[in-house]
Amino acid sequence: MISTEIKNFGILGYPVGHSLSPQMYKAAFEAAGFVNYNYIPLQVHAGKLFMAVEAIKGLEFRGVNVTIPHKMTIARYLDAIDADALVIGAVNTVVNDGGMLTGYNTDVAGFLSALAEANFLPEDCHAVILGAGGAARAILWGLCKKRAEFITIGARNLQKANALAKDFMTQGQVEAFDWNSDEFKEMLQTADILINTTPLGMFPHVDDMPPVDLKLLPEGALVYDIIYNPAETKLLQTAKELGYPTLNGLSMLLLQGKEAYRLYTGETPDMEVMAATLKKNLAMK
């Protein structure tokens, strides 16, 4: 059915020109018959975030996605924060209900749905997370929600990793290590899943990878890199050569987008259209 109602959406960030969200959402809106739904990149400098949020209300945007560097700071300008976003401390989706702005974090749902699609059951698993930034926080919370038995964080900055582990201490059994330490290498030997949340290996630095000896992982451990550009990072390529199952970040990206679309419209997007659009645009980069 065609809908001629006008609704505006966008992605707030700086820089934001590289984002694939405009193409992905526009394709999904078009496929659903929302011919007057617009989605634009909104380049917003850190010091102007408050004005940008006011403009969302004034211009009656229905919703915005939020990316670097605003994911943590935008919360203070919103009227309500959903439970997941509150625990994670980051918002990646804002919905405007008649001037009332609510912040959500759809990365958790995206991550958990991607694991489910890959037939990986996080319940009772030992998960090893590489990195201690924003994405690691969302993933850590997702694993705690699913009652992972043990979560190991390995990072270059032990202080930051320890602080992250401490934040989630009451939610699950979480421990942090310097990823070059012998203790961390020992933890790798019992991992059911290794998740890279660092940007090491992301385009254009495709020859980089986290300093992890994958051979220490048990047979059958899933090696998951949440990077989606390139589709196969050096980490995943190495894991594949060693015979481990692998998963890249495209499904998480798509499934967090599905969740945001559902929050915006109350409907489920055409996932084939969204996936095809993302793949086409990634291939052009």
Ligand code: NAP
């Ligand atoms: P972030 O908050 O900046 O965190 C990045 C983490 O990686 C930090 O722990 C950082 O350590 C570490 N790191 C960065 N550069 C490093 C290097 N050269 N060597 C070792 N460690 C390094 O970023 P984020 O938002 O979590 O995003 C991280 C990655 O996940 C990006 O590649 C992003 O595209 C991807 N991502 C994918 C999805 C998806 O849907 N697939 C969603 C979110 C994010 P320090 O604290 O020491 O700097």
